[in-house]
Amino acid sequence: MITLAVDCMGGDHGPRVTLAACRQFLDHHPDARLLLVGLADSLQSFSHDRAAIVPATEVVAMDDPVEVALRKKKDSSMRVAIQQVKDGAASAAVSAGNTGALMAIARYLLKTLDGIDRPAIATQMPNATGGATTVLDLGANVDCSAEHLLQFAVMGSALVSVLQEGGEPTVGLLNIGEEVIKGSEVIKKAGELLRSAANSGDLNFYGNVEGNDIFKGTVDIVVCDGFVGNVALKASEGVASMIIGALKTEFSRHIFTKMAAIVAYPILKALMKRMDYRRYNGAALLGLRGLVFKSHGSADAMAFEQALNRAYDAARNNLLDRVRTRIAHAAPLLAPADAQPQPGVAATAQ
C-alpha cells in the first residue's frame, strides 16, 4: 500500500479540483491510500475507505511571501502534508500551492540529502518524439555553481530512470549555440564535471545541448540553472499559447474558416492532446530526505491526478533510495559547492 499526503487547499481552485482528482486517483490505484490535508470544513464532504482526513487550520496563499508561509503559518495544509512525509505516515506529499513556499517548507522540514546543497525542481516537457524531456532546475536555484549542475544531473538521472522505461537516461547540459562556443565559466566547468561523472559511471552524459533540443527530444534530461530553466519553460509556454491563439483566430475569421475548423476539428484535438501540458503535470522536488511533488497551480482535476500519479510512481519505485544511492556513488565528484574552500581539498566552488 502506497500512502500519499495531499495538500488539498493548494492551487488556484483548492478542494474543488484536488478532491475530484483524489477520487479519480483512488479509483485508478487500488493499492493507494491518501491523507487529505486541509481545513476540516472544506474536506468533510469527502469520504472513501482508503482516504483519511488530516486537519490543518491554515492555508498558504498563492501570493504569500515565503517567510509568511514558513514562519507564520505553522499549521498550514502544505506544511502538515509535508510533515506526514517526515513522520513516515506518507511516502510522498503533493501540493499545487505556492512553489517558493513549498520548497522552503519542504527543505526546512525534510532537510537535504547528504551531498546535496540545494534541492531542484524537475519537470517534464513534451518533445517531438512523442515522449517527454525532463528539465531541471526550474526556478528553485539561481546563480548555480558547476557542482550544483552536476548534482542536478545525478538527481535527474535517478528520477528519469524511475519514471521512464529504458536504459540509463541521457543527460544534456544546456548551453548556447555552437557558433558562440564559449558558454559561461560555470557552464564550462559543469561540462568538465559531467564528463568526469560519465567516466566514473555516475551518469550518461551526452554533451552540450541547446534550447531547441528540449523539444527535439535529443536527450532524456536537460540540466540548467534555475533562472535559465524558468525562462525557457515560460518562453516555451508563451510560444505554444501564441500559436494556439493564432490558430483559433484564423479558424474563427469568417464562415468558411469556421467550416474548415469543423472539418479540421479532430486533427486539432489530436494536436492539443499531444501538446497538453497537463499530461506532464507534477514536478519533483529533488534532493530532499522525502518525496514532494508540485502540481501546477492552475491544474484541473485531470492534471492534478497526473501529479498524484507521478508521486505514486516515485514512491512505489523507491525514488528516494535511488537518488540517495546515486548521490553516494557520485560523492567524490560532489564537493560541497556552498562550503568555503579549505586547504588540501581538491574541488570546491563558489
Add this chain to the structure above:
Amino acid sequence: MITLAVDCMGGDHGPRVTLAACRQFLDHHPDARLLLVGLADSLQSFSHDRAAIVPATEVVAMDDPVEVALRKKKDSSMRVAIQQVKDGAASAAVSAGNTGALMAIARYLLKTLDGIDRPAIATQMPNATGGATTVLDLGANVDCSAEHLLQFAVMGSALVSVLQEGGEPTVGLLNIGEEVIKGSEVIKKAGELLRSAANSGDLNFYGNVEGNDIFKGTVDIVVCDGFVGNVALKASEGVASMIIGALKTEFSRHIFTKMAAIVAYPILKALMKRMDYRRYNGAALLGLRGLVFKSHGSADAMAFEQALNRAYDAARNNLLDRVRTRIAHAAPLLAPADAQPQPGVAATAQ
C-alpha cells in the same frame, strides 16, 4: 542615397540567395545603393546600375573559429564589408555569416561606442499582438553585469524607436516567476539601475517580465543576459517547430485528415505567415561605431531581403547617432561595468 555593404558570401546558401535578395531590395528601394562584397568570380554575373562589386579573396566559413576569421582571413568578404562601414563608404553592413566571427570582426574594426562595454545582438520575435518584441542580448554576452543590462536597455530603446512607430518603447527586464521573487543578484541590481534610468528619462521601464511575456507582447523590448536570451530564442523555435511538425503529422495521418488539410490549407498558410520568423530576420549588432546587421544563416532570399530592409531603415533613420545620443545622456548611470572602479573616473569602457 543610402549605401549598404553586403557580405554576399555568408550564410548557408551564399550568393545564390544573397544576390537574389539584393536584386529585390534594389527594385524596392530606388534611393539605395549596394556594395556587393565577395569572391569576384561568384559575383560577376550580377549587374545593376546601383550596385558595385567590391572584391574579397576569402570567405569566413560558418564553422570557422572566431580566431581564424579574425586573424587568418584578413581579406574575407565579411571583413571587407565591415571595412566599407568603417571607411564611410557604406552606412551599414549586412552578413548572414558566422555570428561569433561577425561580432568579433565588427568589434575589432569598428570599436564600441563610448559608454558601451560590450556590443549586444538584438532581434525581433513575433508576438501575440501581431507585432514583434525586440529581445537583447541574444548570445553575444554571457555573464553580464547589471550595468551591461542597462546598456542593452538603452541601446534597445534607440533601436526600437527608430524601427517602430509609436511613443517611447517600453522595456522589460527578463526575470523568473513572481512566486520565486528573488531573481539573481545581477538581475536585482539591474532592476534598480533600470528604475533609475526611467527616473532620469533615459528609458521607459515597465518592470520585470517573464519568458512568456516575450510572446504576449507585454513590452516592446525584453532585456536579458546573452545566455538566457539565446536559450529562450532557441527553446521558442523548438516549440514552434514541434507544433508545426505535429500539425503536419496529424493532417497527413490518413485520407480524411489529408482532405481536412486541403480545407484548412488557407488557415494554416495564414498561421505560418503570422509565425514566419523570416519576416523578422535581421538582428542588429548594437553598441559599435557603425551599423552591422546579421541575417540568419539559413535565410532564403525573402528573409535576407528583410535583413537588408532593416539595415536600410536603421541607416536612413540615423540609428547610430540615436544610440550615441542616448548613451551619452545615460552616461552617469553607465558605470564602467568591466573596469575596476577608479577614483574620479565616471565612465570608461573595455
